[in-house]
Amino acid sequence: MSLNAVDVAIVAGYVALVLYAGTFARKSIRGLAGFLVAERSMGLHLGLASLIASEIGIITYMYLAEAGYRNGLAALIIGLPFFVVVLFLGRTGFIIKPLIELRIMTLPELFERKYGRGVRFLAGFLMAVGGLINFGVFPGVEAKFINTVTGLPQDAVLWTMIGLLAVVLAYTALGGMVSVIFTNYVQYILLSLGMIFLTVFGVLKLGWPRIVASSAEAFGPKGLNPFAAGSPFGLSYVLWQLLFQLSVLTIAPYITMRIFAAKDARTGARIFAWSSVLFLARAIIPVFWGVMALAYLTTRPEDPLQALPLMIAGLTPKGLLGLLLAALLAASMSTYASYLLSWSSVISQDIIGVAYERLTGRRLGDRSRLLVNRATMAAMILFILWWSFRFQSEELLFFYLMLAVNLFLAGTLVSAVFGLYLHDRRFGLLRGRRWGAYAAFILGAVPTVLFFLPAHPPVSRLGLWSYILALSGMVGGSVAQNLLDPDAPKGEAA
Template sequence: MTTLDWCILIAPLTLVFAMAIYSRRYLRSVADFMSAGRVAGPYLLAVARGEMQAGAVVFVASFELIARSGFTLNWWGLIGIPVSLLVALSGFVVYRFRQTRALTLSQFFEQRYSRRLRVFTGMLGFVAGIVNFGIIPAVGARAMVYFLGLPATIQVAGWSFDTYIALMAIFLGGALFMVLCGGLISMMVTDCLEGILSQVFYLVIIAALLMLFRWSEINEVLAAQPPGQSLLNPFDSSGIKDFNLWYILMGLFVTVYGTMAWQNAQGYNSAAISPHASVMGGILGRWREAGKAAVVTLLAVCAMTFLKHPDFAAQAQPVLDEVARIGNPQIEQQMLIPCALSHFLPAGILGLLCAILLMGIIGGDSSHIHSWGGIFIQDVVMPLRREPLSPERHILWLRLSMVGVAGFAFLFGIFFRQTEYIFLWWAVTMAIYVGGAGAVIIGGLYWKKGTTAGAWAALLIGSSLSVGGILARQVWGDAFPINVQQASFFATLLALVAYVVVSMLTCREDFNMDRLLHRGAYAENDPALKPLAPMPSAWSRMVGVTSDFSRSDKWIAGSYLGWSLLWFVVFLTGCAWNLLAPWPVEVWSAYWHVVGIGVPVFMALVMAVWFTWGGLRDMGRLFRKLSAERVDPADDGSVPGGH
């Protein structure tokens, strides 16, 4: 890191922390702290929530995935387009959850099922969440140690300890500061600002990478793979373990089944100004992610080229020597690409990428801390109390809980030995909760015959089988016949069956869905919650377009639909063509040069302009609405009388 790099790093971080301090003045209630007063616009939601996926740990996890599977998973991922389209455009789960006005998912469980189930799911989600989060600060800190070229250990007052521990404490402290300032208000505006800055930085980094490496060099490395393990030809990748077609199919099912079930950003689920804004935030978020794919992919394949191409052998050897000294094979694999980046990125570009990673670390860690700390108080502690707290004391308890979550993550990162790929660890720890909660959420929002007994059965089976998968993998390692994602997939299937069967056996009376969703006789005097008339055409009804869609909303949703269907047609055509006349590796190389690099670079440029405008506009609107809001002290996540 040169002086220029440090200046580039410090400037945006200073701006972000100043915005956090400024936003404190708008915090006046528990609902503000937990859900930003429920007045967030769709662009603010899309940009801020997307910043969770821009931290060092997400980049490292993506690098692991690309190094293992190349472009092949991009191809097989297209198989899920029809399903993901229906989920996104219809507002599946998202719309109805916002109608319940619940601050947390477990509050909805109390409304729909029982208080005991709320406490149980609150504790289950909290435990699964902090274990899932536990590896994130450590992986991010380690990545920054090797990315910045820092010494592995440091000496303080005669004591020697790992450098990543000190960095982890600093990063968690920064994230905690964001959370404690103004809860979700400060988190949302700072994450949005970080996302806007990152979009601009992406463009500069992409330009630099395209000048440093030629596609011919990248192609030589990607094409030099044994049969069955191609990084370019998806039809010659069956020998790739863990990250293959079955990984995509199982992940697709669990993703749809667990829509909004995982609560690492639970504040955003209830923060939208209306159910429709929540749906549009999800659609816009999918557009924005298309603009980030270019920089992640380019960084990974350029680092792989630097490490493996003969032209860079002399420069790459110090990287290999440095990583070999780590001593843990799993961590060596994770740190290889971050270490390589620090050796070939020029001055200035290194600082830009460092700023992106640090802003992402702060954004991601703060969302986790806010979510799991809030869930513990809202869904475990408060339901057990007979008397509500004052808003001031309630917020104090929330802040103390979040300090505790940060402390746990710090200790977990020091003592836990990671043995799985990051994505696989996330999959199974999420399944501890999502494995049963997915059925409970979908059944609770869409099926009037779902019962409390069915919910208990699904949660107990899903969580116990997922925990068993973790323990078996830890004890027997590769000798255990299935990996952790496969274990979570089977746990999910059994939990879903249990919910349906037990509910059918125990249902005595249909649940009042109108009261839950504030419809009909239970409708509140709130325009955001009024039921919307569907559009008259069958096509509009099929894709979830309602009378609440403005002209621009229809263009956004329609363009996303057309763009996604275009790539699904490409997928079907490519599959049919390769079954009849397989493409040689040269054709796949040309295809990925355009589709894997060229198209994402263009999308990055478009998204930088589009979401900078939309994010800044919604930030201004958020502050104006918070200034004019009427505070309701009773809006604290409690469910008086079960309703």
């Protein structure tokens, strides 16, 4: 085992601290708004900590470091679209501001107001499926990481992951968003310390010239220049990623829940403006670790995903390894907590809640919704453990993760833009309507379904096509409904 007694004590102490902080919040929870959006009380700095902590996990480090390890310094271009889109959202409040002003708890609620309950149900269903098959690979990949860094046997890693998930389930199900905000704060401090330490320590140990030389030697000009011939990046990649990140950052539930928990629309927009530099760091630091691994490792691992944990285990002095591992576990636990809360709220509010209302004609009470939410979380834990250890794909992990959420992303972005900005009679035939929303969701999901077929087009083309299809579906469906059924029926906003 690579850890010594001090390392183990640091990790155990950290887990105990997080569990205490999370369950402490339980006493303060009253009702669903307290549980899901913490009474909309989150300020700028906690908002930043929560957004970044939930958006960084071991899985983030793994797939971004893989990109750096396989493409050299040129892969740092990955950070650019994040930075530009987050800055744009912070400056303009595009989509974010109207969503906060509508005071909704989940995005499908917007679709019910604009397009009717059926669209809300479809959106919730696609979000839940896409979210779960994305989230479902996290424990398996992260178990490999912990296995390599700690030297623990694979069986022990499985139980470690189950233990961690149980801790996350305990504090999230008990304390909801308040717990998530508190624990995210502790986790953010730890993970930022760990990220800064590993980067500075690695550069001092390896030296900048050696890092640059290893990229150039391994890949030639395209290892440094992302626009060089033969590079997997280039202009088309940047354009596609701008669109993709715009969708993720405005409509993915694990991000929008942070924004809905903000005190007001201005705070929500400020969280984005300030987080632009954090999102830049979130992307480039792990990519750079992958480049450092390229310079550090003399023997190339068979599985490129293993490059990062091998470097961390070899490079970090004992004693510090415990602190770094606690920081990395912190990053993952906050991601699990956030994803559990956001996906379970989509399932309980937008699928079970809507179906119950449809079948019985009554709304679920606050107490029943909380109960359903907690039961959903427990069921999700079982599902992701099962999916995680049966998942296999020959594609890059990065591509799989993007295409999984693309199941709902394109349809949601297009429907949200039409619902918020193109929804009154001034827009004539182009006014966003229910048929358009249905078509956008269904057509936007087709490329992800194709991805699971044995032979499919290149992933970047599938990703772009999902947006083109969703937009075509919205325009075609809305024009058809505006021609054939110009008056908004009951349940659809005029």
